[in-house]
Amino acid sequence: MVFLARLSGLLVMVALLAGCERQDAPPLDQQLYVWQRQWTPAHEAALKDSRADFSTLRVLALQAFPRAGWSRARIDAALLKQDGRPLIAVIRLDGQLKSLDQDEVTTQIRQVLDDWQAQGLILAGVEIDHDAGSARLPAYRKFLTALRAVLPAPMPLSITALPAWLDSPELPTLLSTVDSSVLQVHAVSDPRRGLFDPDQAQKWAKAWSRITSKPFYLALPAYGVALLPQTGGAPLVESEVPVERGGERRELLADPQQLRTLAAELRNDPPAHLAGLIWFRLPLANDRRAWSLTTLGAVARGDTLDSRLTLKLSSQDGLYDVSISNQGNLDSVWPERLTLAVRGCDGADALAGYALQQSPDLLTFTRLRDGRIPAGGQRAIGWARCTHIDQGGSNVHP
Template sequence: MTRALLLTLAAALTACGPGRASGPLPHEVYVWQRAWTPAVREAVAARAGDFDAVTVLAAEVGWERGPRTVARVDVAWDQLAGARAVGLALRVGPFDRASFPSARPASHGPGVPFRPGNGVVSVGPLRSPRLPTADFVVLRDQLRPPGPDLPLGATESHAAAGDALAALAAEVVAAARAAGVQPRELQLDFDAPTAGLADYARWLDRIHARVPDLPLVITALPTWLDAPAFAALVGGVDAFVLQVHSVTRPTGPDALPPLCDPALARRWIERAAALGRPFRVALPTYGYRLGFAPDGHLLGLTAEAPARPWPPDTTVRELRADPAAMAALVAELTRDRPGNLERVSWYRLPIPGDALVWSDATFAAVRRGAPVAPALAVALAWPEPTLAEVRATNAGTADAALPGTVRVTGPTPLASDGQSGYTRADTLAVTLFERGPAVTPLAPGATRPIGWLRFSTPPSREAVVVTVAP
């Protein structure tokens, strides 16, 4: 089908309007890690079947210092056996705007997403969940050299870069098929300059020519919605993924914007729908750690990486996706949405050990559009007649903050002590357990010991009473 015909069809669809839809949406999830660690393999094997589709990062191309670098991901294809469908993502780093014939300086405009690079980073047009700090730090010396069809060069024209991307796309598709995985689509993850969308379309033409038998999907920024070339761009692909997260740069440690503003997201969804093309909306599960200088300006951010040293006097804040807000947005889209909104794409799959993403229980509730809230209970357990344990249990669907003080009144114990970061402070007929600074929230479905008390003789259990204070 020619590009002209595709554009004609896109215009016809726009004129007719997408209509409205309701009911549960399909959900897909992005596995964005370049290193398939044991934790990544475990999460994929256990959770891939929970989603309608899984998109895995297959390769990444970058031009950080001029020459092109290529990282091919060693995907553990066997761990995807339980997936209902598998998509392949090709992530493209920032490309010199000067190489885009139609791009102009500062063509991105305001509201551009941000990503971290290596370690503690400065902030530019970056999007953290798709360029994880940990990956860059761990894998920098593990980049495989490009194949013979992808030579490195100090500089590269727009056309040469497009040919290289097309060759890499064909390579990763062939690798998946050789491993017995039949991908459902190829996804291009690239934050192109808004003024360079027409040039980006020429890259996509090259890729489609090399991989003609696979649907082609692209990620898209909200800033593209106003660009005259955007309608033509999406007219030449099978679908696009609208990124509505990480679009506002924080202005200070006490003025953090939401990672995803549901009201803005809904407006962008409606504007994207007006194009009449199939699309998805990408919502976040992740979080950042951000560092601010004493004067309030943003020094940088990290995502999923181990804690890193910041300059002296840095103020560090955490910014996380709000599960209650995302659940409410999913519920709203379930009730009413544009008919051409095909599914929700989640960035990213939670991995064990990543403290900045949601728990499995929270994520499941959000995908249902169910209310998300903690349900904390602190009570006594009696493993022995003379031994009482104070335990906190969270039966809710969101992390629960543990109480600052737990009071146990009744008979005086022979001994007692705090646990899990709590310290003991005994007074007459009262045992206090005080929360320490390192105590973390309690995940849904989890139980944690707070302290214990040993009595000389079995007490009346009704006489031992637990109360809590924030």
Template sequence: MSLRWLIFLLFPLTACRKEAPRPAPAIEAYVWQSPSRPEVAAAIQQSHGTVATLHVRAAEMRWTGQAFETNRAVTSRLPKAGCGLVLRIGASASRLEWTPDQVAPVAAVVRELAALQPGEIQCDYDCPQSRLDRYGRLLDALQKEAGAIPLVPTTLPSWLDEPAFKTLVAKRPGYVLQVHSLQLPKQAGQPVVIFDPATARSAAKKAASLGIPFRIAMATYGCEVWFGSDGKVMEVISEDAAPLNKTPASRAFTLADPNESARLIREWNTSPPAGLQAVIWYRLPVEGDRRNWPWVTFQHVVRGEAAAPNLVLESTDHDGTHDLHIVNRGDFPVPLPTTAIITTPVISADGAGAYRLEKHDDGLHYLRREGIWPWLDPGKKIPAGWLRTREPVSRIDWHFTP
């Protein structure tokens, strides 16, 4: 048989051979809250069956200029068998050369964490992208202390174009690409951004081209930004507690959009970027954490399921006085409307809770007050006010403005 005929016979076989589809990325999550709190322990238990791996904030280190201060959240045992542990090193250490003396206190913490036998140790270090070679020096030293426990760096999209980046991650057992970050405005009145899906897509595409396994960290949280009288940022609040003895001139709010995130996850589940092993969500939903998605939202998003808003005004009649509440009957947090307009004729009315009242020619305007957290979680309601009608009515006529 001639070579030409052999090639002809083999061609249909090679032409029909298809590349095996890549698996959808696994679901992982960070536990940044203290695992000793009962509600956090309950959330860890609830995550079983949905979240493949948890990564618990174990220690935070801050460079004082002369030494490291260390805050340990995990000391004697793992909060969950097989979970990962995260070592956070703040920006205060960003100018260190990571000499042996500077590495030594960090190495001691890594040894202690490795002794707990976690699935891995992540190093979340605020390294300037111009000093990635120093980061590599630190990681080399810490991996020796971790022994057989994988040491995984957390990285940023802006680092991907640096020549030192591939060198940094090439000898690691993968890396985490954090595509969520708080982008603060220079002045009040400008938008605050936590998650941009276009940036995430672009970063995933660049990471896929490197041929090194990676995971992507995405946001579930929101924050409140305080501005001073000069229009500059004075505080960023990502938990419920606000600073004492401070009063902002104005506030801005942001929350990672669950619908945008769900659309991106659906895209990656269908056609994952090469090398993408998992999406790690920051942070695990915990009951009472109002600046974070609730559990029902999280479950939808990690499956790539978007949801339509279902926000209504409910009226409860008490002997002719109607109490008004805005209610979220959907599965995702929904922005509270700026205005709820009532067109039913009334004899008296007033605002309450999150809303104040103004009377206009087209009806009563219940206006959302400034400075309140503007998202309403699924299944929750918030008082808007009350009204009394001239005649008994079975329905209050209303509509919202965004």
């Protein structure tokens, strides 16, 4: 009995210690990339509605490309000041640049940082986004060391990093030059295989945690791309910037359910040194290749995801406008088919993206191409002039 009592007490102590450890583990931070090159009035609502779920904004500030040269993002400094969240300026140095001119790059970065600060923006850090090949990591390390020497002393410096660097013996030394790193685990391989593999992301995160001794973040996708075929080569990728070219586009979209599961696993059992998740990108109301902010917030919080498509009819003098409403928190594809039980119709038609088949007592709208209805949004399907439409006898077929 004494042995059992001691064993019971020991088990209680172990349980209490485990509970304390879980409580002491800091929650994963959640941040957002703001990646639009040209800010619009839509940013105001997007920033406001994202405040509750995302602590920090990593804002595209400056880009350098091999042929196009330097380009500054046209931000709205007043909105960022009003928002008040910690602000990290992201400098994008395209990986196809043959080399990094230390003096030129440093001058460009100092100018944009000075301009931002002159507009009243208080920076919480600088992030360098440079997809260097592994063979160029020694030169990249020297560049970062020199850059750090000219940045204000308290200014944290971080880098975006690639899983391909995991095999490089130069990686530990490179990571020692910065305060933190952001491991990009999406769109890092052939886009034809998809944007994101959650199992692979987990493996990369665990491998990264064994190499770095400093905080790191995972950059996770909340967007989609389109693939345009090219003769004799890899497909052309169209993302947030439209490609001025015709042709059939194959759409790829990161799966919110997959990302929600991964985020929950990382919260429950985070790899060593994992400080948080950074979502790419802040969606605007007209961003057709990003999750809606409703879905992104639900994924970040770990909410149960659900699309609830319902038929909406609005009528005036016998003319019905037919639309679909998504009352859930998960963006939905357009329904494959919509059937309306009707009487006395003397006219009807489908809108772009759907075709109409009509019989005396049934209207059938059939999807012709893919599209999405954002959470909380709706999409017009067509119209009908009828004496009666039985909403209870009508159906939405996902």
